[in-house]
Amino acid sequence: MVLQELGSKINGALSKLNTASVVDEAAVDSVLKEIAGALLMSDVNVRTVAEMRTNIKREVMQDSIRAGSTSKAKQIRNAVFNELVRLLSPDVDAYRPVKGKANVFMFVGLQGSGKTTSIAKFANYWARKGWKTAMVCCDTFRAGALDQMKQNAIKLRIPYFGNPLEADPVKLAEEGTKHFRDEGYEIILVDTSGRHQQEAELFEEMEQVMDVVEPDEVIFVMDSTIGQAVADQASAFKKSVPVGSVIITKLDGHAKGGGALSAVAATNAPITFIGTGEHFDEMERFDARSFVSRLMGLGDMRGFMEKLADSKALEKSPEMMERLQKGQFTLRDLRDQFKTILNMGSLGQLVSMIPGLSQMMQGQDPTAAQKNIEGFMNCFDSMTEDELDGIYRTRIPDPKLPGKYTYVYEKQISESRLRRIAKGAGVPLQRLYLLIQQHKQFEGMVGKLGKKGLMNDQRMQQQMQRNPNQLMQQLQSSMDPRMLQQMGGMGNMMEMFKGMTEGGGMADMMKQMGLGGGLPGGPGAGRGGRRR
Numbered sequence: 001m002v003l004q005e006l007g008s009k010i011n012g013a014l015s016k017l018n019t020a021s022v023v024d025e026a027a028v029d030s031v032l033k034e035i036a037g038a039l040l041m042s043d044v045n046v047r048t049v050a051e052m053r054t055n056i057k058r059e060v061m062q063d064s065i066r067a068g069s070t071s072k073a074k075q076i077r078n079a080v081f082n083e084l085v086r087l088l089s090p091d092v093d094a095y096r097p098v099k100g101k102a103n104v105f106m107f108v109g110l111q112g113s114g115k116t117t118s119i120a121k122f123a124n125y126w127a128r129k130g131w132k133t134a135m136v137c138c139d140t141f142r143a144g145a146l147d148q149m150k151q152n153a154i155k156l157r158i159p160y161f162g163n164p165l166e167a168d169p170v171k172l173a174e175e176g177t178k179h180f181r182d183e184g185y186e187i188i189l190v191d192t193s194g195r196h197q198q199e200a201e202l203f204e205e206m207e208q209v210m211d212v213v214e215p216d217e218v219i220f221v222m223d224s225t226i227g228q229a230v231a232d233q234a235s236a237f238k239k240s241v242p243v244g245s246v247i248i249t250k251l252d253g254h255a256k257g258g259g260a261l262s263a264v265a266a267t268n269a270p271i272t273f274i275g276t277g278e279h280f281d282e283m284e285r286f287d288a289r290s291f292v293s294r295l296m297g298l299g300d301m302r303g304f305m306e307k308l309a310d311s312k313a314l315e316k317s318p319e320m321m322e323r324l325q326k327g328q329f330t331l332r333d334l335r336d337q338f339k340t341i342l343n344m345g346s347l348g349q350l351v352s353m354i355p356g357l358s359q360m361m362q363g364q365d366p367t368a369a370q371k372n373i374e375g376f377m378n379c380f381d382s383m384t385e386d387e388l389d390g391i392y393r394t395r396i397p398d399p400k401l402p403g404k405y406t407y408v409y410e411k412q413i414s415e416s417r418l419r420r421i422a423k424g425a426g427v428p429l430q431r432l433y434l435l436i437q438q439h440k441q442f443e444g445m446v447g448k449l450g451k452k453g454l455m456n457d458q459r460m461q462q463q464m465q466r467n468p469n470q471l472m473q474q475l476q477s478s479m480d481p482r483m484l485q486q487m488g489g490m491g492n493m494m495e496m497f498k499g500m501t502e503g504g505g506m507a508d509m510m511k512q513m514g515l516g517g518g519l520p521g522g523p524g525a526g527r528g529g530r531r532r
């Protein structure tokens with residue numbers, strides 16, 4: 001079960017409590033059973049799930065069973081949340097490198113778990129912070145490992161050590177770390193061969209490498225897609241070397257997240273980073289509360305805002321707000337919105353960060369949505385500057401002045417131009433129609449909202465505080481019913497607005513989101529329809 005689904009399963013189980021007339025022990029048991037099933041399907045280890053279930057039940061049953069069903073559901077949700085956070089937060093801290101001295105990190109893990117890639121990401125992370133960083137390859141097991149490190153090192157401009165002629169990993173490890181220690185490097189990252197739990201010899205070799213390298217921290221790199229086997233693998237490594245922290249890789253759109261809980265439970269070591277893609281910058285610092293929020297489909301606004309800041313979307317906001325208030329929304333505006341989304345990372349990741357959005361997507365595949373947006377971007381690239389700015393005109397011979405040309409202005413892009421654009425973009429014409437239709441929907445909606453003055457974010461916020469129901473009615477009447485349905489209905493939107501207001505100001509956040517005063521969740525939300 002992928003990360004987003006777990007949240008909806010848990011929420012689905014809890015919502016049954018909301019409708020139950022009596023919340024007795026049997027009702028709590030049944031909900032906990034469902035939640036436990038969802039956790040198991042997300043690769044959380046059986047023992048961990050059983051322990052969690054007992055703890056949650058004890059906590060929830062302590063309070064009077066007479067508590068209202070809604071508050072009981074809330075209580076269970078909080079208990080599940082706290083329990084998951086607790087499991088992900090062992091008492092020990094990860095090693096903190098000390099400036100001005102050699103800090104050696106040794107990376108261990110299964111074959112293909114993502115060690116070499118994580119080393120490059122980790123190196124990039126520290127080098128960007130100004131630490132003198134280097135990498136040592138003593139993976140003599142996989143033929144391409146040194147080449148892979150070399151390519152990463154060149155791209156990152158970070159020195160590396162390796163010798164294709166040396167077959168002894170222990171010797172390489174010793175020489176490499178000594179070299180960089182002598183040269184005054186502060187962060188020295190040692191890559192070891194990937195191994196399997198059964199390969200006793202390789203485990204022995206790993207211990208020997210550790211003895212000569214004397215690492216300040218052993219980092220266990222764990223592939224989040226390997227499923228229930230995580231706990232056993234992690235324990236096997238922990239038995240052989242003192243795992244100090246964990247990096248979880250491949251937590252992209254489709255990965256299950258539950259294995260993370262099992263890895264921590266098995267190693268009693270904290271997770272420091274999560275890998276969310278193959279690129280060097282696709283690694284995030286791990287934060288248990290954010291992670292569990294995402295795991296439970298509660299969103300992760302902190303992570304989202306960080307991504308937003310990185311995407312530079314904020315820099316555009318004053319101009320965007322001005323246009324919005326004028327009621328303008330062109331194809332160029334829609335393109336910019338899509339661009340902002342793409343710059344922020346994979347859609348799957350973003351969907352899991354915005355509260356409620358994964359529920360709204362109702363099982364739609366974010367990867368497919370991402371592909372659609374990429375196809376749309378090709379369409380925008382095939383449009384003329386005029387078309388992007390909402391000027392739809394065709395050049396024709398001037399009937400009054402033979403030999404000269406004039407323009408015919410149209411309300412929309414002509415059919416022949418649409419065909420040309422679709423061909424140029426390499427997308428089916430139907431897809432382009434969909435894009436144009438989406439633009440029209442947003443343009444219409446934003447135009448209507450503009451007339452009601454709701455494109456002014458301050459007014460919108462005031463209204464939200466004064467009379468949220470009226471605001472919702474106004475929004476509802478401005479929206480295409482199909483779009484509203486796509487967004488999970490009015491109730492869902494109301495919840496989102498509330499969440500956002502509580503989370504530090506909806507208007508502020510929406511401004512920052514580059515969505516102007518428009519509606520959250522819609523890629524093109526924001527700005528108003530331009531009239532020419």
Ligand SMILES: Nc1nc2c(ncn2[C@@H]2O[C@H](COP(=O)(O)OP(=O)(O)OP(=O)(O)O)[C@@H](O)[C@H]2O)c(=O)[nH]1
Pocket residue numbers: 109110111112113114115116117118139142145148193194195249250251252274275276277278
């Ligand atoms: N999608 C995704 N792919 C990743 C991530 N981290 C690593 N990979 C990919 O996983 C594959 C294996 O990664 P490597 O870094 O070569 O793994 P390794 O642990 O060094 O492999 P061995 O040397 O065989 O032990 C590569 O194709 C990486 O691009 C991640 O966070 N997300």
